[in-house]
Amino acid sequence: MSVLSATDVRRNWSQFNDDIVREGPQFVKRNRDEWVAMSTEQLKAAFSNFTFHAHLVQEDDGTITATLDQFDLVENGSSEKEVLEALTYELIEYSQEYMENFKLYFHSPNRKAHFPYILNVVAQDHPENVRQLITCQAGVK
Template sequence: MMSAVLNATDVRKDWGHFIDTVVRVRPQFVKRNRDRFAAVSIEHLRFLLSGYCFKMEYQQEDDGTFTGTLDVFDIAANAPTVEELKRELAKEAVEYANEYMEEFQLYFNAPNRKHHAPYVLNVLIQDDLEGVVGLLDA
C-alpha cells in the first residue's frame, strides 16, 4: 500500500512545489481517479537502476576483429578493438532502448521482453554514450 499518495488536483495547484520535492527531496506518488503513478528524479532513478548493467561477452575472430553480445538485449556487434566493440554495443543498446520506448506497450507486454524495461530505462537516463558504455562490464 502506498502511503502519502497525493491527489492530482492538489499536485496541479502547486506544480512547482511538487517538482521541487521530487527533484530535491524524495519520490512522490500521485492518484488521479483510479490511476496511480510515481514521480522520481533522475538522480534517484539512477540509484534505483544502478544494478541493471550488462555483461558483455566477446570473442576474437580469425580476422582479428572482436564480436560481442550483451547478456540482456538480443544485440550483437563487431569492431576492430574491444573498446570500439563496447561503443558499438552501447550504440545498439541506445537504439534498442529507443525502439522499446516507442513501442512500450508491445515490448512491455511481451513475456520475453518485459524484463528489459529497467535496463531500457537505465540506458535512456545516461547523459551520453560514455554513460551507456559504463553500463557494460566486459
C-alpha cells in the same frame, strides 16, 4: 506511504516539482491510476544495479564479436574499444526503440524484463555513461 491526489498536484505543480527534487519521489493517484514522479538522479540511483554484461570473442579473421547477456544485441569490430562503442550505440538505439514502442515491448513476454535496464540507459546523459554500464568477459586472446 503518502499518496497525493492528482488534483492537489495540479494545483501545486511548482511545489510538487520542487518536492520531488529536494525531498524525494512522490506517488500520485488519479481515479484508479497510480504513478510515481522522481528526478533523473533518483532514477539513476534506483536502477543503478541494472547493468549489462558482454561476452567478447575473437573471431578467426581477427575481429571481435560482442554479445550482450539477456539481449539480442551482437556487434563486431576490429578492436575491443570499437566493438564496445558499437554495442553502446546499439544499446542506446534499442532503448529508444523500446520507449517509442513502449506498449508493445513492455507487454511482450520476452522483452518485459528489459524495462529496468532500459530505464537505466535512458536516464544516462551521455553515451560514455551508457558504456560504463557494460562490463566484459573477454574470450579474446
